[in-house]
Amino acid sequence: MKILVFFFLISGFYGHTNQLKALYNSLDPKSVMQHVAFYELYPDSKEGQAALKRAWQLLSQGTLHQQNTPLTNLDLKEIISLITRQSFEPNVMLNQEQLQLIQAIAHNLANRKKKGVSLTCKEDVLKTPSEEIDLARALLLFQSDRENLEYIKQYETMLDLMALQVLTRLSPDSSDLEKIRALNDFIFQQMQFRFPPHSLHAQDIDLYTFLPSVLDNRQGVCLGVSILYLCLAQRLDLYLDIITPPGHIYLSYPDKERVINIETTSRGIDLPSEDYLGINNRILQKRTIKEVIGLAFINQASVFWQKDDYQQAINLYKKAQLFLPQDPLLKMFLGINYLLIGEKAQGKKILQEIRNLTFEESVSAETIPEDYLKKRIDEEGIRAVFLNVDETRDSIIRKQKTLKEVLKRFPKYRAGIFQLATTWLQLNRSMEAMQTLETYYALDPTNATVAYYLTILSLQRLDFNQAWKYWHQANRLTLERNHRPKVLKELHVHLKRLCPDPL
Known part of the structure; x- marks a missing residue:
């Protein structure tokens, strides 16, 4: 506790009664932690006992007089350490008497x-x-x-x-x-x-x-x-x-x-x-509050997915479905994990439910369900786009190598192409990123994010005609979904400053 360190440093200067009283009077009158720290340093002093009483008055919000348990019979340090202990210190388990006391003073919480x-x-x-x-x-x-x-x-x-x-x-x-x-x-x-x-x-x-x-x-x-x-x-x-x-x-x-x-x-x-x-x-x-519980299970499932424990990921996604029964992204993750454990019929059935679906919050449709159902990709190819990348260059290159091998067999796999372009961008290889995104655009010009990236990359090459072409496409796609993103507006201003619209 930082406040304790402060008191230890200065405690040598306050050995006399008047000085101890002055130190007590300097405490923040609304700080529980400062009063507890003072009590722990001077438990036998009159000021220390006053600090203990004040801490509990603060916590009990004026209901202290209703408690029949003498405060000195309770281990105050254990109770307060629930929230003041450092993360490396062992957990504290309160006894029933301590729990009941806190429950009593917290009974008015909303x-x-x-x-x-x-x-x-x-x-x-x-x-x-x-x-x-x-x-x-x-x-x-x-x-x-x-x-x-x-x-x-x-x-x-x-x-x-x-x-x-x-x-x-x-x-x-x-x-x-x-x-x-x-x-x-x-x-x-x-x-x-x-x-x-x-x-x-x-x-x-x-x-x-x-x-x-x-x-x-x-x-x-x-x-x-x-x-x-x-x-x-x-x-x-x-x-x-x-x-x-x-x-x-x-x-x-x-x-x-x-x-x-x-x-x-x-x-x-x-x-x-x-x-x-x-x-x-x-x-x-x-x-909603209930949906937050489901989101917690989705986060936990992602850990097991990354560890290739697809069955455990499925179990957790099913728990999440108790709170998010119609969530399309959850359905996609669940369907994919069924495919990855070999239960293709169940996986296909779930992916069929969201085939060609544009999520309510999105501009462009998810492509993995459609590409898998049209046999443009297999299970290993799906696994490749979800490979984890950390801060290291090696992890990016490993993922890139895997994606290249997948795309040799499945050249129309859109999610794979997009992820490959992303790895090039992460490596600051804009030329390769642009070529890869142009391949995607030739297959499917309806991805607004691809059009946006191509606008920026064309602008970097001072190819203004191409930049305007891709900007207009991104703008058209977003407007069709009643969306006017700030970043696209800012890009438009930048483009106009550099080159009037030739179209």
């Missing part, structure tokens, strides 16, 4: 009004309406091997303590915007939750998604930290929209004057909604 907070089995979660779901309870029930309420209550207590600390910075009439500011400060500044390095989360994304792991390690991918944020928001009676651009998730608050976004991978900063849209992403999907 999530206690939800039916879902008292559910004890997975089946009941599935039957409960999304608006009545307590996200922490539902996730902990589904993410543990067994419905172990003692295990669940440990993490729920941790969340309760966090919410109670946030409330010390708020008043009963605090606005939602004040709650957001307090949550951002607590999660990202005081607790210092962070996005893990790519080399870690790419291999073990489930560890940085599941609520217990995120709480224990204070690291999480966008979904993991967003889940934590939502669990605390439910306790503070703060309603947030859950938005999922492709491969991402962030939270949003619809203020009367404007939308306020919360980017959990960047310490809660407010990015414009338009920045989350791209050439192929035309709308921002809103998700």
Whole structure:
């Protein structure tokens, strides 16, 4: 705890009673952590006892006098260490008396009004309406091997303590915007939750998604930290929209004057909604609390897919379907994994459901289902486009070599061609990337992203006629889907500055 280090450094200067009193009076009157740190340093002093009492007054929100348990009989350090311990320190398991005390002082948290907070089995979660779901309870029930309420209550207590600390910075009439500011400060500044390095989360994304792991390690991918944020928001009676651009998730608050976004991978900063849209992403999907549970299983399934454990990936995708029964991307992933374990009939049946489907949020259609059903690719070719690439050049070259071999046998495999072009771009080989994308465009001119990339690459070569040709195609395709992406507008301005439209 950083505040402890501070006190240790200066404690030698405050040996006298007056100086100790002065130090006590300098504590932030609303900081639980500072008062606990002071008590741990001076437990036998009058000021130390006062700090202990003040910490519990803050946490109990004025209900301390209702507790009959003497505070000195409880191991305060164990309770507070649930949220102050470092990630390398061992987990703390509270006893029943400690758990009951926290539950008593947290009984007024807003999530206690939800039916879902008292559910004890997975089946009941599935039957409960999304608006009545307590996200922490539902996730902990589904993410543990067994419905172990003692295990669940440990993490729920941790969340309760966090919410109670946030409330010390708020008043009963605090606005939602004040709650957001307090949550951002607590999660990202005081607790210092962070996005893990790519080399870690790419291999073990489930560890940085599941609520217990995120709480224990204070690291999480966008979904993991967003889940934590939502669990605390439910306790503070703060309603947030859950938005999922492709491969991402962030939270949003619809203020009367404007939308306020919360980017959990960047310490809660407010990015414009338009920045989350791209050439192929035309709308921002809103998700329900129940759908978030399904997304967590999709993240976990991706880990087993990368490890070639396709059966386990299927099992997890089926769990995700309990919460996302009609999600087309989930169907595609499930169908592909059936193909990869040799269950071709089942895989084809699922892919047939989304054949030639343009997802609601997209501009261009998914091509893998159609190409597979038309025998333009086989299972090994599908596997190739999902090969993982890390920060190393070698991983890019390995994937590129595999894709080249696939395309020798299946030259009309569009996803393979696009992924090959992507590897060339990653290697800064723009000429090869352009040639590869032109091959794709000749096969299928309806991919707006391909047209956009070809515009940029033509512009780099100062081939303005070709640049305008591809820009007009990208613009036509996006307009057909009622989409006017910011990046395409900016590219248009740049093109006009360099060369008037010759068409």
